[in-house]
Amino acid sequence: MSITSTGIASGLDIESLVxxxxxxxxxxxxxxxxxxxxxxxxxxxxxxxxxxxxxTFQTAIATAGDPESFQGKTATSSAPDSLTMTAGNDALVxxxxxxxxxxxxxxxxxxxxxxxxxxxxxxxxxxxxxxxTTYNSSGDTYSFSQKADSTPVSISIxxxxxxxxxVRDAINAADAGVSASIxxxxxxxxxxxxxxxxxxxxxxxxxxxxxxxxxxxxxxLSELNFNATTRQSTQLNAAQxxxxxxxxxxxxxxxxxxxxxxxxxxxxxxxxxxxxVKLTVDxxxxxxxxxVNNFVAGYNNLTEMINNLTAYSAVSQSGSLLTxxxxxxxxxxxxxxxxxxxxxxxxxxxxxxxxxGITTKVAxxxxxxxxxxxxxxxxxxxxxxxxxxxRLGSSNTNTLNFVSSTxxxxxxxxxxxxxxxxxxxxxxxxxxxxxxxxGPVGSSVEGLKVEVVGGATGxxxxxxxxxxxxxxxxxxxxxxxxxxxxxxxxxDGLEVSIDDIKEQRLDLDARLxxxxxxxxxxxxxxETLLSSLQxxxxxxxxxxxxxxxxxxxxx
Numbered sequence: 001m002s003i004t005s006t007g008i009a010s011g012l013d014i015e016s017l018v019x020x021x022x023x024x025x026x027x028x029x030x031x032x033x034x035x036x037x038x039x040x041x042x043x044x045x046x047x048x049x050x051x052x053x054x055x056t057f058q059t060a061i062a063t064a065g066d067p068e069s070f071q072g073k074t075a076t077s078s079a080p081d082s083l084t085m086t087a088g089n090d091a092l093v094x095x096x097x098x099x100x101x102x103x104x105x106x107x108x109x110x111x112x113x114x115x116x117x118x119x120x121x122x123x124x125x126x127x128x129x130x131x132x133t134t135y136n137s138s139g140d141t142y143s144f145s146q147k148a149d150s151t152p153v154s155i156s157i158x159x160x161x162x163x164x165x166x167v168r169d170a171i172n173a174a175d176a177g178v179s180a181s182i183x184x185x186x187x188x189x190x191x192x193x194x195x196x197x198x199x200x201x202x203x204x205x206x207x208x209x210x211x212x213x214x215x216x217x218x219x220x221l222s223e224l225n226f227n228a229t230t231r232q233s234t235q236l237n238a239a240q241x242x243x244x245x246x247x248x249x250x251x252x253x254x255x256x257x258x259x260x261x262x263x264x265x266x267x268x269x270x271x272x273x274x275x276x277v278k279l280t281v282d283x284x285x286x287x288x289x290x291x292v293n294n295f296v297a298g299y300n301n302l303t304e305m306i307n308n309l310t311a312y313s314a315v316s317q318s319g320s321l322l323t324x325x326x327x328x329x330x331x332x333x334x335x336x337x338x339x340x341x342x343x344x345x346x347x348x349x350x351x352x353x354x355x356x357g358i359t360t361k362v363a364x365x366x367x368x369x370x371x372x373x374x375x376x377x378x379x380x381x382x383x384x385x386x387x388x389x390x391r392l393g394s395s396n397t398n399t400l401n402f403v404s405s406t407x408x409x410x411x412x413x414x415x416x417x418x419x420x421x422x423x424x425x426x427x428x429x430x431x432x433x434x435x436x437x438x439g440p441v442g443s444s445v446e447g448l449k450v451e452v453v454g455g456a457t458g459x460x461x462x463x464x465x466x467x468x469x470x471x472x473x474x475x476x477x478x479x480x481x482x483x484x485x486x487x488x489x490x491x492d493g494l495e496v497s498i499d500d501i502k503e504q505r506l507d508l509d510a511r512l513x514x515x516x517x518x519x520x521x522x523x524x525x526x527e528t529l530l531s532s533l534q535x536x537x538x539x540x541x542x543x544x545x546x547x548x549x550x551x552x553x554x555x
Contacts, residue, residue, distance in 0.1 A: 014520075017519075018516060018519045018520055025512060025515050029508050030505075030508060033501050033504055033505055033508070036497075036501055037498060037501040040494050040497045040498045040501065041498065042321050043321055043322070043494055044491060044494040044495065044498070045321075046309050046321040046322050047327075047487055047490055047491050047494070048491075049305065049309070050305070050306070050309065050322075050328070050331075050487065051481060051487055053301065053302045053305045053306075054302065054331075054477050054480065054481060054487075055481070056298065056301065056302070057298040057299060057301070057302045057477070058474060058477055059298070060294045060295045060297065060298025060299070061295065061298070061470045061473050061474050061477075062470070062474070063291050063294055063295070064291045064292060064294070064295040064389040064390065064470050065389055065390045065391070065468065065470025065471060065474065066291070066390060067386060067390050067391065067392045067404075068089070069287055069288055069291035069386065069389075069390070070288045070291070070382055070383060070385060070386025070387075070389075070390065070392060071089035071383070071386070071392075072089060072283075072284035072287050072288070073087035073088065073089060073091045073093070073281055073282065073283060073284055074087065074281070074282050074283070074284045074286075075087040075091070075265065075279065075280070075281050076279070076280045076282075077277060077278070077279050078277055078278040078279075079273065079277040081270060081271065082100065082269075082270050082271040082272075082273050082277060083098055083100060083267065083268070083269060083270060083271075083273065083277045083279070084267075084268045084270065085265060085266065085267050085268070085279050085281075086265070086266045086268075087264065087265050087266075087281045088264035088265070088266075089264065090263060090264040090401050090451070090453075091262070091263060091264040091265045091281050092262075092263060092281065092398065093281050093282055093283060094280075094281055095278060095279065095280050095281075096246050096247055096262070096278070096279040096280075096281075097246070097247055097248075097276045097277070097278055097279075098244055098245065098246055098267070098273070098276065098277045098278075098279055099244060099245045099273055099275075099276050099277070100242070100243075100244040100269050100271070100272050100273045100277075101243045101244060101245075101272060102240060102241070102242060102243040102244075102272065103242050103256055103269055103271070103272060104198035104199050104240060104241050104242040104253060104254060104255055104256045104269070105198055105237050105238070105239060105240050106194050106195045106196070106197065106198050106202070106237065106239065107133075107194070107195040107202060107203045107204045107235075107237065107238060107239035108192065108193070108194040108195070108235070108236040108237040109192070109193045109194075109204060109206070109226050109233040109234065109235055109236060110183070110190045110191060110192050110193070110233060110234055110236055111190070111191050111193070111223050111224040111225075111226070111232060111233035111234070112164070112188075112189075112190060112191050112223045112224065113187075113188035113189075113190065114164050114188055114189040114190075114191075115188070115189070116164075116189060117163070117164050117165045117182055117189055118163050118164070118165060119163060119164050119189070120162050120163055121157070121162055121163065121164055121166075121167050121191075121220070121221055121223070121224075122157070122162060122210060122211065122212065122219070122220030122221035122222070122223075123157050123158050123159065123162050123210075123211040123220075123221060124157055124208060124209045124210045124211045124212075124220070124221040124222075125154055125155065125156055125157065125208070125209040125221075126154070126155040126157060126167075126170075126171065126206065126207075126208060126221065126224065127152055127153070127154050127155075127206070127207040127208070127209070128152065128153050128155070128171075128174075128176040128177065128178050128204060128205070128206060129144075129146055129150070129152040129153075129204075129205040129207070130146070130147045130150045130177050130195065130201070130202050130203070130204065130205075131144050131145050131146040131147045131150070131201065131203060131205060132144070132145045132147070132200050132201050132203055133200070133203040133205070133238075133239065142228055143228060144203070144205050144227065144228055147201050147202065150177070153174050153175070153176035153177070155170050155171060155174045155176065156170075157170060157221060164182060164189060164191060165182070167180070167191065167221075167224075168180040168181065168182055168191060171193065177195060177196050177197070177202070178193055178194065178195055178196060178204055179193075179194050179196055180192065180193050180194075181194075191224065192236070193206070193224070193233070195239060197254070197255070198239070198240075198241075198242075198254060198255055198256060199239060199240075199241050199253075199254025199255060200239050200240055200241050200254065201239075201254055202239055202254065203238075203239040204226065204239075205226065205227050205228075206224055206225055206226040206227060206233060207225070207227050208221050208222045208224055208225045209221075210222040215230055216230055216232075241253055241254050242254075242255070242256050242258070242269050244269065246261060246262070253269075256268065256269040256270070257269075263453065265281065267279075283378070283379075283382045285375070285378050285379065285382065288378050288382055288385065288386065289374065289375065289378060291389070292356070292358075292369070292374060292385070292389070293369060295389065295470075296358060296367045296368075296369055299335075299339075299366070299367055300366040300367055302335075303364065303365050303366050303367075304364070304366065306322075306328060306331070306332060307364055307365070308320065309321055309322040309325075309328065310322045310323050310324075310325065310328055311323065327486050327487060327490050330486065331480060331486075332365075334476045335473070335476070336360075336365075338469055338472045338473050338476060339353055339360070339367075339469065340352075340353075341469065341472070343387060343388050343466050343467075343468055343469065344411075344466075345387065345411050345412065345413060345464050345465060345466035345467075346384050346385075346387035346388050346464075346466045346468070347381060347383065347384040347387065347394045347464055348377070348380060348381025348383075348384030348385070349381075349384075350377050350381060350384045350385055350387075350388060351388065352388070353367075353388065353469075355377070355388075356373065356374050356377050356385060356388060357369055357370030357371070357372070357373025357374045357377070358370075358374070386468070387464075387466035387468055388466075388468050388469060389468040389469055389470045390466075390468045390470055390471075391405050391409070391465075391466070391467050391468060391470075391471055392465075392466060392468065393405065393448070393450070393463045393464060393465040393466070394463070394464050394466075395450075395461055395462070395463055395464075396461050396462050396464075397460065397461035398453070398454070399452060399453055399454050399456035399460055399461065400416055400450060400451070400452060400453070400456075400460045400461040400462075400463065401450065401451040401453060402449075402450055402463055402465070403436065403449040403450055403451050404447075404449045405447050405448050405449070405465060406446065406447025406448075407447075408441075408446040408447050409439070409445065409446055409447045409448045409465060410444045410445070410446075410465075410467075411465055411466055411467040412426070412444060412445075412464075412465060413462055413463070413464045413465070414426035414445055414448070414462060414463050414464075414465065415427070415459065415461075415462050416437065416450055416452070416459075416460045416461060416462065416463060417458065417459055417460065418432075418435075418437065418452045418456070418457055418458070418460050419457050419458070420457050423437045423452070424437075425437055425439050425445045425448060425450065425463075426439075426443075426444065426445050428440060428443045428444075428445055430445075435451055435452045435453065436449060436450070436451050436452075437449070437450050437451075437452070448463070448465060450463055
């Protein structure tokens with residue numbers, strides 16, 4: 001007879017006994033695996049935290065490594081409602097007194113007197129030409145000179161577009177340098193024709209070919225004529241240039257947005273001024289200072305995180321997740337080595353972080369900034385400070401500007417020679433585009449782009465090009481974060497160890513299943529034996545009951 005439920009014969013809780021025995025059998029090994037897996041997982045998480053901190057630091061590195069952070073200029077105006085200014089990187093630091101006597105205006109005409117927008121104007125051809133109008137002293141006649149590089153535009157007006165609305169839309173669709181609109185002056189509808197651009201060279205001349213054959217009768221399409229011979233249209237505003245002075249020098253501009261008066265400066269004229277407006281161009285020290293301080297803050301955040309991951313407690317005599325970790329030590333050593341390097345091409349005597357007032361705290365390895373020393377360095381040589389951090393060039397003359405570089409450009413100081421059509425950088429023939437020279441591929445000055453200004457020729461000057469600390473730090477971190485880098489290799493190794501733990505758990509589970517089966521088999525044998533003994537006992541008890549009671553003898 002087979003026993004299918006353990007504990008029936010013995011009355012013991014066999015299921016509980018088997019569970020406890022199996023659990024006890026695997027407890028030591030299971031706990032060891034759990035501890036090992038937790039340790040590997042914690043280290044893997046620590047490396048993930050380290051990777052994230054490095055990526056965050058790279059953002060601060062990128063800002064400090066951007067030449068724009070140290071090339072910027074600020075521009076201020078004492079009367080921004082009348083005159084504003086923006087300055088590019090190549091603008092010269094200085095102050096300018098500006099007086100605006102006249103704003104640039106657009107030439108504007110109106111023609112006709114119509115009962116409604118649907119009134120038929122006439123048919124024929126409208127011809128628009130842009131140019132300069134010169135009036136005689138009385139203003140009743142003028143001569144017209146066509147604008148260079150402009151082409152007259154002819155617009156056909158027929159029965160499909162001969163209404164006032166149709167003429168307006170035809171003009172606006174023609175790209176003739178003129179825009180048209182309709183205005184009701186309270187009595188009539190008028191066609192307003194306005195040059196799209198300001199300035200005397202954008203004056204309008206309107207020549208009409210009228211289908212009625214008469215260009216002077218003031219009817220039909222000829223009502224829009226405005227030229228030296230016939231002027232049926234009426235001038236609303238004459239075209240004029242802006243007129244102003246810069247430090248007493250008279251300047252004229254066709255536009256109220258002036259980009260040619262001062263190098264890399266845009267002036268926006270908003271109103272005629274009654275007194276001198278002071279414009280100031282200065283170095284953008286705030287942006288540069290913020291870039292440096294953000295760099296320091298980014299490095300300190302990274303350092304503090306590494307300190308936490310590698311700390312050792314003398315009290316508890318225990319380390320942290322990455323205490324003694326070789327990869328982390330390599331990272332720290334690499335970072336400190338770069339931060340202590342000298343950028344020999346940087347100008348102004350600022351070739352190290354220490355020269356900028358940035359030093360390392362002995363206690364924890366973080367950086368601290370002497371703001372006064374940094375500001376003094378920025379004020380005296382903003383570009384030189386930038387060269388400590390970024391790939392940036394500086395010039396020893398106002399007739400030569402650094403424009404840009406590539407990752408192939410080597411650090412160094414290079415002489416520039418230019419004859420107006422050809423030139424060299426470091427004695428190497430450069431490609432020339434106008435006044436911009438670019439170093440050729442394969443040379444030490446590959447990708448170095450410089451600009452000659454002011455029409456200078458001959459030995460223009462020198463460019464000192466520095467490869468600052470940011471690119472070096474970026475390369476170090478890129479190597480660590482690369483798919484085949486140190487951190488990736490360490491993380492991969494930990495993941496392999498975690499996978500091995502999982503395999504060991506599977507092996508342990510298989511062994512415990514066999515142990516459980518053995519215990520069950522043993523208990524099954526015990527139950528079978530007990531059941532057999534109980535059956536024998538029961539049989540004997542029944543058999544004994546069949547015997548008569550023994551006789552009782554009395555004495």
